[in-house]
Amino acid sequence: MQTVVIRNGCIMKKIGIITLNGYFNYGNRLQNYALQEVLKSLGFQVETILVDTTNQSENTSPIPMRNRIFFKNRKKKDMELSEVLYKIITILWNQIHKKEIVKSRMQRIKRLKAFSNKYIKETKFCISSENIPENLAHCYDYFVAGSDQVWNPDYIHNSSIYFLTFAPGKKRIAYSPSFGISHIPTEYSEAYKLWLSEMASLSVREEAGADIIRNLTGREAEVLIDPTLLLTKENWLLISKEPVYKPKRCYLLTYFLGEQTLDRKKKIKEIARANSLIVVNLADMKDPKRYSADPGEFIGYIQSSSVIFTDSFHGCVFAILFEKPFVVFDRIGTGTSMNSRIDTLLGTFRLQTRKWEVLRKDEIFQLDYSQTAPILENERNKAINYLKGTLS
Missing domain, CATH: 3.40.50 (Rossmann fold)
Structure with a gap:
């Protein structure tokens, strides 16, 4: 049931933020906090709706992807011998210190979770493509998708949640989300075209994102700064x-x-x-x-x-x-x-x-x-x- 908050005699409207959840990256946590604070400053009650990322690629492995892929995006023949040896030594070091890496990564996740618990209001429930509460759309006046790479197909695996499809079109707002790439893969283009077309308000974080939206839908999206820049030093x-x-x-x-x-x-x-x-x-x-x-x-x-x-x-x-x-x-x-x-x-x-x-x-x-x-x-x-x- 929706909680009604009253400030100065007025009923506060409620916003649900949909962003990449996880406790693995400073920018992710800080942009979530910043967007929350900016929306609160505009007079809204704000909380971040947790999305179940069990089947999504948020790189939760204890060893970074860059150290699990040997020469990704780099040709061996283009590398100096010293660089090849350096890569080999790095990979060996990661294997030898695997337990320490896991421990360090878990400690980092623990501290990022503690930051979220202290500064970010998150829901006590999670949603997923297979589990959307029936009354979710009625519990909030608006939903805001962003910032971060919430439209990166490598991260969200064609999930429509990040395009707020569970809510009426008029409640769907994008604030400075990123695609993280310059072109949408062909297999995702039709779905992205539909979901973007149904958004009430569109904005993006980079020019490449505005180009993607223009090419897919014919709509113009404002390029806005990341929410972290909306807060002062x-x-x-x-x-x-x-x-x-x-x-x-x-x-x-x-x-x-x-x-x-x-x-x-x-x-x-x-x-x-x-x-x-x-x-x-x-x-x-x-x-x-x-x-x-x-x-x-x-x-x-x-x-x-x-x-x-x-x-x-x-x-x-x-x-x-x-x-x-x-x-x-x-x-x-x-x-x-x-x-x-x-x-x-x-x-x-x-x-x-x-x-x-x-x-x-x-x-x-x-x-x-x-x-x-x-x-x-x-x-x-x-x-x-x-x-x-x-x-x-």
């Missing part, structure tokens, strides 16, 4: 934590979700050494104490770093929010289309020169953020106006 500091294992000296922070090459690691170490910095690898299984940091500590590591090297969308987002110099690498091992989100982000804030292949090495620590504030304010206004308009 001060908002994030409220939930930030001093990292337990933060070094006492200044440090260079790396946050890579894709594969690492030996050459890339060598160059980063050279830059750190030349600038008297310690290298802190935040997503490296070989550093289990930092690998299992919680989302609050993730923010803390970003805030205190001297420079950030990353292939992560949210690594870039928080570098921008805290006005830190950062360097972006293309992600290895998951396909180049994964980089479209970062390309849109950098283009929006006129930071395309922060990509490794075009960045002058003498400008790594030099980044003028004076132009960012007005752009961010404009993008925030555009996003809030979209939400106000669709939720009116």
Whole structure:
């Protein structure tokens, strides 16, 4: 039965968020929290509806996919002998330390769950394609799908839940979701065309997503910033934590979700050494104490770093929010289309020169953020106006 909440004499309308559930990624948890807080600030009662992901690919294996696939997306003949040996050593290390990896990953999941329990209001029930409560559509005034890669066919396996098909069309709203890819596979195109056509309001996180929607449905979708960018630096500091294992000296922070090459690691170490910095690898299984940091500590590591090297969308987002110099690498091992989100982000804030292949090495620590504030304010206004308009 729907709970009625009254504030200042008015009955609060209720929103259910549908996003990727799971406790495996900082960006996932932080975008969920941010969207919740933004919707609450607009006067709504908000909760995240848990989706049963038992049969979905959220990479729950204790060993990262990039270490289970040997030369994915890379040809052996194109690799230096040193790179081949490095790959072999990495795989052997993962096999030898399998138990420690499992323990570290479980510790990380535990801490991300604790963050969700503290900061995100989640339903006590789960839904799935086979199990949708009959009265679900009547328990909420609106449903919002997003942000994250909720429309990535590799993640949702053609599930219509993430397109809110269990609710009347007028209640279906998309806030800045990502497809994660540049083209929808042919076998999914008809279903995606139907589901997207039935959405009351459409927006996406990257230009490639807007192109997909235009090509499938003929509709125009607004490209809006990720919800993490809708909260201010001060908002994030409220939930930030001093990292337990933060070094006492200044440090260079790396946050890579894709594969690492030996050459890339060598160059980063050279830059750190030349600038008297310690290298802190935040997503490296070989550093289990930092690998299992919680989302609050993730923010803390970003805030205190001297420079950030990353292939992560949210690594870039928080570098921008805290006005830190950062360097972006293309992600290895998951396909180049994964980089479209970062390309849109950098283009929006006129930071395309922060990509490794075009960045002058003498400008790594030099980044003028004076132009960012007005752009961010404009993008925030555009996003809030979209939400106000669709939720009116």
